[in-house]
Amino acid sequence: xxxxxxxxxxxxxxxxxxxxxxxxxxxxxxxxxxxxxxxxxxxxxxxxxxxxxxxxxxxxxxxxxxxxxxxxxxxxxxxxxxxxxxxxxxxxxxxxxxxxxxxxxxxxxxxxxxxxxxxxxxxxxxxxxxxxxxxxxxxxxxxxxxxxxxxxxxxxxxxxxxxxxxxxxxxxxxxxxxxxxxxxxxxxxxxxxxxxxxxxxxxxxxxxxxxxxxxxxxxxxxxxxxxxxxxxxxxxxxxxxxxxxxxxxxxxxxxxxxxxxxxxxxxxxxxxxxxxxxxxxxxxxxxxxxxxxxxxxxxxxxxxxxxxxxxxxxxxxxxxxxxxxxxxxxxxxxxxxxxxxxxxxxxxxxxxxxxxxxxxxxxxxxxxxxxxxxxxxxxxxxxxxxxxxxxxxxxxxxxxxxxxxxxxxxxxxxxxxxxxxxxxxxxxxxxxxxxxxxxxxxxxxxxxxxxxxxxxxxxxxxxxxxxxxxxxxxxxxxxxxxxxxxxxxxxxxxxxxxxxxxxxxxxxxxxxxxxxxxxxxxxxxxxxxxxxxxxxxxxxxxxxxxxxxxxxxxxxxxxxxxxxxxxxxxxxxxxxxxxxxxxxxxxxxxxxxxxxxxxxxxxxxxxxxxxxxxxxxxxxxxxxxxxxxxxxxxxxxxxxxxxxxxx
Numbered sequence: 257x258x259x260x261x262x263x264x265x266x267x268x269x270x271x272x273x274x275x276x277x278x279x280x281x282x283x284x285x286x287x288x289x290x291x292x293x294x295x296x297x298x299x300x301x302x303x304x305x306x307x308x309x310x311x312x313x314x315x316x317x318x319x320x321x322x323x324x325x326x327x328x329x330x331x332x333x334x335x336x337x338x339x340x341x342x343x344x345x346x347x348x349x350x351x352x353x354x355x356x357x358x359x360x361x362x363x364x365x366x367x368x369x370x371x372x373x374x375x376x377x378x379x380x381x382x383x384x385x386x387x388x389x390x391x392x393x394x395x396x397x398x399x400x401x402x403x404x405x406x407x408x409x410x411x412x413x414x415x416x417x418x419x420x421x422x423x424x425x426x427x428x429x430x431x432x433x434x435x436x437x438x439x440x441x442x443x444x445x446x447x448x449x450x451x452x453x454x455x456x457x458x459x460x461x462x463x464x465x466x467x468x469x470x471x472x473x474x475x476x477x478x479x480x481x482x483x484x485x486x487x488x489x490x491x492x493x494x495x496x497x498x499x500x501x502x503x504x505x506x507x508x509x510x511x512x513x514x515x516x517x518x519x520x521x522x523x524x525x526x527x528x529x530x531x532x533x534x535x536x537x538x539x540x541x542x543x544x545x546x547x548x549x550x551x552x553x554x555x556x557x558x559x560x561x562x563x564x565x566x567x568x569x570x571x572x573x574x575x576x577x578x579x580x581x582x583x584x585x586x587x588x589x590x591x592x593x594x595x596x597x598x599x600x601x602x603x604x605x606x607x608x609x610x611x612x613x614x615x616x617x618x619x620x621x622x623x624x625x626x627x628x629x630x631x632x633x634x635x636x637x638x639x640x641x642x643x644x645x646x647x648x649x650x651x652x653x654x655x656x657x658x659x660x661x662x663x664x665x666x667x668x669x670x671x672x673x674x675x676x677x678x679x680x681x682x683x684x685x686x687x688x689x690x691x692x693x694x695x696x697x698x699x700x701x702x703x704x705x706x707x708x709x710x711x712x713x714x715x716x717x718x719x720x721x722x723x724x725x726x727x728x729x730x731x732x733x734x735x736x737x738x739x740x741x742x743x744x745x746x747x748x749x750x751x752x753x754x755x756x757x758x759x760x761x762x763x764x765x766x767x768x769x770x771x772x773x774x775x776x777x778x779x780x781x782x783x784x785x786x787x788x789x790x791x792x793x794x795x796x797x798x799x800x801x802x803x804x805x806x807x808x809x810x811x812x813x814x815x816x817x818x819x820x821x822x823x824x825x826x827x828x829x830x831x832x833x834x835x836x837x838x839x840x841x842x843x844x845x846x847x848x849x850x851x852x853x854x855x856x857x858x859x860x861x862x863x864x865x866x867x868x869x870x871x872x873x874x875x876x877x878x879x880x881x882x883x884x885x886x887x888x889x890x891x892x893x894x895x896x897x898x899x900x901x902x903x
Contacts, residue, residue, distance in 0.1 A: 296570065299569065300535075300545065300569070302624070302625060302628075303545055303564065303569060304533045304545060304547060305630075305711070305726055306628075306630075307483075307533065307545065307546075307547040307562045307563070307564065308533065308547050308562075309630065309726070309728060310485065310547075310562050311485065311547045311548075311549055311560060311561075311562040312549070314472070314473060314485050314560065314562070315549055315551055315560050317472060318469075318472060318473070318487075318551065318553075318560070319551075319553060321468075321472055322429065322553050322554075322556075325375075325429075325446055325462070325464060326427055326429070326446060327747055328375050328377075328446075328462065329427060329446045329447070329448045329460060329461075329462050330427060330448055330747050330759075331747060332371065332380075332448075332460060332462070333427075333448040333449065333450050333460045334747075334757070334759065337364050337367065338364075338382075338450060338460065339450060339451070339452055339457075341362065341364050341382070341392075342382055342391070342450050342452075342457055342458040342460075343452060343457065345382060345384075345391040345392055345458075346384060346386075346391065346457060346458065349384065349389060349391060362392075365394075368380055368394050369394065372394065372395075372462075376464070376465075376468055377462045377463055377464055378395065378443070378463050378464070378465050379393060379394055379395045379396060379462075379463040380392070380393070380394045380460070380461070380462055380463070381393050381414075381460070381461040381462075381463070382450070382458050382459070382460055382461075383404060383418055383458060383459045383461070384457075384458060385422060385449070385450075385456050385457055385458050385459055386457075387403065387405070388403050388404035388405045388415075388418060389401065389402070389403050389404075390402050390403070390404070391458065404418050412435065413430045413431070413433040413435060413445065414430070414435050414445060414461070416430070417430040417445050417447045417461065418447065418459050418461075420447070420555075421447040421448065421449055421459050422449075422456075422459060425449050425456055426448075426449070427446070427447065427448040427449075428446075428447055428554055428555065429444065429445075429446050429447075429553065429554040429555060429556060430444060430445040430446075430447070430555065431444070431489060431490075431555055431556055432444050432466060432489065432495050432506065432510075433510070434510045434511075441465060441466055441467075441506075441507050442466045442506050442507065442509075442510040443463050443464060443465055443466065444463075444464045444466070444468075445461050445462070445463055445464070446461065446462050446464065447459055447460065447461045448460050448461075451758075451759075453826055466495070466496075466497075466506040466507070467497075469487060469495060469496040470496050470497050472496075473485045473486060473487065473496045474496070474497075474499055480564050480568060481568060482500060482544075482563075482564050482565035482567075482568045483562075483563070483564045484498065484499035484500055484562075484563060484564075485560065485561065485562040485563075486498060486499070486560075486561055487551070487558045487559065487560055487561075488518065488523050488526075488527070488558060488559040488561065489556075489557075489558055489559075490527055490557050490558075491513065491517070492517035492518055492519060492523065492527075493506075493509040493510060493513055493516060493517060493518075494506050494509045494516070494518070495558055498539070500540070501539075501540055504516075504518070504539060504540075518539040520536055520537060520538055520539060520546075520561075521534060521536040521537075521546075522534065522536050522538075522546040522547075522548035522559070522561055522563075523548070523559045523561060525548055526548040526549055526550050526551075526558075526559030526560065526561065527550070527557070527558075527559050528550075529550045530548070530550065531548065531549045531550060532547075532548060533545070533546060533547040533548070534546055534548075535566060538563055542565055542566075542567075543565070543566040543567070544563040544564060544565055544566055545563065545564050545566055545569065546561060546562070546563045547561070547562045547563070548560070548561050548562075625646060626646045626647050627646075627647060627648075628646055628648060629648055630648060630726055630727060630728055631645070631646065631648050631649035631652060631708075631725075631726075631727035631728075631729070632644075632645070632646040632648070632649060632724070632725070632726055632727070633645050633646075633649055633665065633723075633724070633725040633727065634717065634722050634723065634724050634725075635664070635665045635722065635723050635725070636722060636723075637685075637714065637720070637721050637722055637723060639664070640664045640665045640666060640677075640723075641661065641662075641663070641664050641665075642660040642661050642663055642664070642665065643661065643722060644657070645657055645660045649727070652700070652706075652729065653668060653698070653700050653701060654700045654701030654702055655701055665677075665723075665725070668698045668699055669696060669697075669698065669699075670696065670697040670698070670699050670705055671696040671697055672696065680692055680694065680712070681712070681714075681723070684712065684713070684714045684723075685714070690713065690714075691711060691712065691713050692710075692711075692712040692713075693709070693710065693711055693712070694709075694710055694712075695707065695708070695709055695710070695730070696708055696710060698727070706729060706730075706731050707729075707730040707731060707734050708727050708728060708729060708730055709727070709728040709730050710725055710726070710727050710728075711725070711726040711727075712724075712725050713725075713726075747759075747760075748760035750823070750824040752802055752805060752806065752824075753805055753806055753809035753810075753824050754809070755809050755813065755822050755823055755824055756821065756822065756823035756824070757823060757824060758823060758824065758825055758826060760823065761821060761823035761825070761831060761833070764821050764833070765821070765833055765879075766879065768821070768833060768835060769873070769879050772873060777835065777836055778836055778837060778838045778872065778873075779833065779834065779835055779836075779837065779872070779873045779882075780833075780834045780837045780838065780839055780841070780842030780870065780871065780872045780873070781831065781832070781833055781834075781842075781870070781871050781872075781873070781882050781883065781886045782831065782832040782834065782842055782845070782846050782849075782868060782869070782870050782886070783825070783829070783830075783831050783868070783869045783870075783871075783883070783886040783887060783889070783890050784829070784830055784831075784832075784846070784849070784850075784866045784867060784868040784869065784890065785827075785828050785829040785830065785866065785867060785890065786804060786805075786808060786828040786864060786865075786866055787864075787865045787866060787867055787894075787898040787899060788862075788898075789801065789804070789827075789828035791862075792804060792862070792864075795862075796860055800858075800860065801828075803858070804858065804864055805824075805828065807856055807858070807864075808830070808853055808856070808864065808866070809822075809824065809830070811849075811852055811853055811856060812830065812832070812849055812852075812853070815845075815848060815849055815852055816832065817834075819835050819836070820832055820833065820834050820835070821833040821835075832845075832849075838872060839870065839871070839872035839903060842870045842872065842903075843870050843901055843903055846868040846870050846901045847868075847901050849866070849868070850865070850866055850868055850899065850900070850901055853865065853866050854866075854899065865898060865899035866899070867890060867893035867894050867898045867899060867900060867902075868889075868890065868893060868900070868901040868902070869885075869886045869887060869888065869889030869890030869891070869892070869893060869901075869902055869903070870886060870889055870901060870902070870903040871883075871885035871886035871889060871903065889902040889903050890902070
């Protein structure tokens with residue numbers, strides 16, 4: 257050993273080689289650490305972008321899901337069978353209270369059972385709007401006859417929902433809870449008013465089990481094993497089951513709420529109405545990449561959380577760094593013992609090989625980005641020429657990467673010209689905004705166009721600031737919106753005459769009434785019905801009666817302005833709301849309508865005529881006064897011989 261030390265001292269080139277290797281080892285260690293952290297940051301940003309996209313999509317789907325459920329209960333509350341059934345239930349209850357024996361045979365039992373099964377509800381309830389008595393329950397008949405005002409239901413969600421619908425006379429959704437009626441699992445209730453003509457007679461409620469949200473939020477995304485999206489309520493209890501930890505379920509949360517509340521940074525931020533992402537400790541105490549957003553719908557105020565375990569993302573990096581650190585220390589110690597003669601071997605074996613491994617792993621992360629289902633573009637900050645487009649972008653557009661690199665980003669845009677697009681990117685160039693989010697349409701090589709949602713950022717890539725665009729194809733989302741519009745049309749229009757129904761007219765009338773109150777606009781109301789309509793039905797049949805209704809509605813529609821609001825009030829009765837119209841103009845218009853209707857021809861001899869009642873809004877403090885005035889005028893027209901206009 258002593259001789260070897262003397263030999264080393266006598267040959268300074270060996271000391272210099274050893275010193276150089278140690279310096280090189282330290283430098284490589286630092287460089288490996290620096291680039292691993294940079295690659296880690298890029299990967300984290302990509303994962304956060306994926307989680308943000310997933311969180312946004314599932315939030316939209318959750319909103320659409322609840323709106324569809326609202327459409328279900330709205331359609332059911334407007335169903336004439338349900339109205340008739342409610343009236344029969346109220347009559348049956350009143351007879352029972354008079355000690356009269358009544359028998360209620362429900363002819364709609366099969367229909368309701370089929371409806372619940374088809375739309376994944378577990379019960380339907382009908383309550384008396386007058387006194388809160390439970391008139392009907394499909395699957396829990398033992399609760400029929402109980403009263404929501406009783407002590408047993410005091411401060412319960414079902415009573416609050418009943419009162420809320422009763423007070424506002426509109427549809428409402430209750431937050432998830434363990435109800436007094438149902439003790440098997442937490443539920444959500446959706447309530448809507450049931451009207452018989454103008455009179456509120458009952459409240460309809462549908463029971464939706466907690467498992468319905470699991471089917472929506474548990475859909476996996478990608479190949480991340482620890483990814484999950486879940487919902488948390490304002491009470492910090494789960495609104496959907498945990499995918500990773502079975503004991504964190506909705507049922508367990510509501511069974512023991514005091515010990516099941518979860519508090520994390522992401523949950524607290526989302527419940528405060530914020531949206532963002534961070535690395536936090538989740539409800540299991542595990543470090544996760546978390547994206548959070550607030551979700552508000554009617555009385556619901558939830559946190560929607562999308563997370564993935566940080567350990568799943570960093571396991572590759574940690575294993576590589578661990579190997580490199582161990583090898584670096586081993587090489588330094590080994591060189592002190594072995595020296596100059598194996599220096600080249602050690603460099604090849606212990607430095608180059610780990611770097612190649614790190615490069616291959618980094619290349620693998622590049623493949624992840626390239627294989628992303630989202631379209632990802634990188635284009636030049638100044639010229640807007642494409643520098644990179646991943647595989648999804650190339651396949652969707654129909655261009656190869658080589659062709660795209662000869663094109664500018666604006667060549668696939670359809671909404672914006674050069675000046676308009678520069679107005680979009682100016683805040684990014686000036687540093688006043690970090691992200692621009694907008695909707696547009698992209699055009700493919702074959703000329704076809706498709707809707708997209710663009711997240712645009714200015715990022716440093718290889719030392720230069722370049723634009724990075726994350727693009728979501730919105731084709732399927734637009735289809736969902738179209739389906740939503742279809743359901744809206746079904747809920748707001750009369751199925752026979754295709755004009756507005758009474759519920760939609762009430763909504764529009766209230767809106768215009770408030771506007772008239774604010775701006776002192778003149779508004780007139782025309783209320784009319786078809787004379788001797790019962791005789792037509794009795795003589796020629798309901799099919800002919802429907803034909804009369806359709807032709808009369810079409811005739812009136814042709815004589816009205818675009819601003820006029822025309823609706824079927826009920827049966828053979830119609831209503832027209834004329835904006836910016838005084839009583840004299842409304843009377844003139846009503847007379848034109850009366851004459852036009854009387855000239856309609858049908859394949860039977862009787863002439864169709866209508867009687868009209870006209871009123872102008874005078875009292876802006878009473879929304880019902882005008883209806884009463886028009887209704888009285890219509891009654892006078894009937895008394896004075898029909899086929900006339902009265903005011």
